[in-house]
Amino acid sequence: MAEILVLVDHADGAVRKPALELLTLARRIGEPSAVVLGAGAAAADIAAKAAEFGAAKVYVADAAEFADYLVVPKVDALTQIAKTAGAGAVLLTSSGEGKEIAARVALRLESGVITDAVDLEAGADGPIATQSVFAASFQVKSKISHGTPVITVKPNSAAPEAAPAAGAVENVTVDFTGKAAKVTSRTPRVSSGRPELTEAAIVVSGGRGVGAAEGFGVVEELADALGAAVGASRAAVDAGWYPHSNQVGQTGKQVSPQLYVAAGISGAIQHRAGMQTSKTIVAINKDAEAPIFELVDYGVVGDLFDVLPQLTGEVKARKG
Numbered sequence: 001m002a003e004i005l006v007l008v009d010h011a012d013g014a015v016r017k018p019a020l021e022l023l024t025l026a027r028r029i030g031e032p033s034a035v036v037l038g039a040g041a042a043a044a045d046i047a048a049k050a051a052e053f054g055a056a057k058v059y060v061a062d063a064a065e066f067a068d069y070l071v072v073p074k075v076d077a078l079t080q081i082a083k084t085a086g087a088g089a090v091l092l093t094s095s096g097e098g099k100e101i102a103a104r105v106a107l108r109l110e111s112g113v114i115t116d117a118v119d120l121e122a123g124a125d126g127p128i129a130t131q132s133v134f135a136a137s138f139q140v141k142s143k144i145s146h147g148t149p150v151i152t153v154k155p156n157s158a159a160p161e162a163a164p165a166a167g168a169v170e171n172v173t174v175d176f177t178g179k180a181a182k183v184t185s186r187t188p189r190v191s192s193g194r195p196e197l198t199e200a201a202i203v204v205s206g207g208r209g210v211g212a213a214e215g216f217g218v219v220e221e222l223a224d225a226l227g228a229a230v231g232a233s234r235a236a237v238d239a240g241w242y243p244h245s246n247q248v249g250q251t252g253k254q255v256s257p258q259l260y261v262a263a264g265i266s267g268a269i270q271h272r273a274g275m276q277t278s279k280t281i282v283a284i285n286k287d288a289e290a291p292i293f294e295l296v297d298y299g300v301v302g303d304l305f306d307v308l309p310q311l312t313g314e315v316k317a318r319k320g
């Protein structure tokens with residue numbers, strides 16, 4: 001069976017959920033091996049978690065370079081491991097960093113890259129990836145026909161399923177190329193206490209319809225009742241009502257949650273580009289003709305300041 005390398009995203013010593021999703025998907029196309037880079041003392045715990053979700057082997061590399069530089073040391077490590085292992089494919093999370101590493105690794109392996117896959121299946125001669133394009137109007141299936149396929153997968157594309165495997169740890173010493181952009185300072189992100197937007201299972205977003213920064217209060221209350229992340233349209237961000245780091249869309253973040261709630265958002269193509277692959281879409285808009293209603297599974301025509309508090313109350317009541 002082909003060995004499928006999964007680059008394991010981790011933060012604060014813990015495996016991030018998208019990595020468990022990747023390990024679950026990797027089992028469909030071969031035998032997963034996890035790659036854990038720069039985890040320091042947490043590497044053993046991370047390796048154990050990867051094994052719990054199906055990693056037969058866990059490659060561990062630790063060096064100051066992973067923290068001191070941007071993506072190049074990770075590219076060096078992943079390329080080296082892929083070549084040595086003769087990997088059948090390399091899987092990464094579709095984050096900004098994941099996509100940059102993927103493109104560079106594919107170049108070094110002289111193969112190809114597929115980004116933003118939402119599903120993977122085994123093909124006769126390698127993995128077949130599904131992408132959802134043009135406001136989810138088309139599903140495109142494609143494969144890489146030359147070399148080791150490198151594929152990034154959107155968070156929330158699969159439910160993580162445990163499948164305990166050996167998780168044999170192999171420590172790797174990386175030959176760094178030395179050509180890397182050095183990090184000069186880091187500013188810790190101010191945590192909202194909510195899930196990371198791109199990884200959240202539920203996202204509640206507000207648009208120009210919230211009317212003011214204070215209008216996001218009802219959006220945040222529903223998000224907190226649901227344990228969701230908060231998103232915003234560009235109109236709301238440009239108005240200064242919510243930070244750019246929360247913008248969903250073509251020039252913001254791409255999200256693909258189980259549930260996406262759009263409140264006071266018209267549904268412009270550039271907004272859809274960031275949320276069209278959400279599994280279930282709910283919109284609240286007072287204009288019955290708003291384009292967002294072409295896309296939704298459930299639509300509520302009404303004032304968001306009436307509807308959202310009722311929804312929040314209902315969610316809280318059901319939670320007891």
Ligand code: FAD
Nearest residue numbers: 207208209233234235249250251252264265266270286304
């Ligand atoms: P509007 O289009 O003004 O819609 C507001 C909606 O709220 C309306 O449908 C209205 O009926 C409804 N509403 C008003 N009051 C209420 C109420 N009380 N209750 C319920 N509903 C109410 N946009 C993005 O979102 N993300 C991007 O990344 C992005 N990138 C872009 C990149 C480029 C190059 C360009 C040109 C544009 C981009 N845009 C992006 C902007 C995009 O074209 C739209 O302008 C934007 O998405 C509109 O935001 P909106 O839906 O919040 O506002």
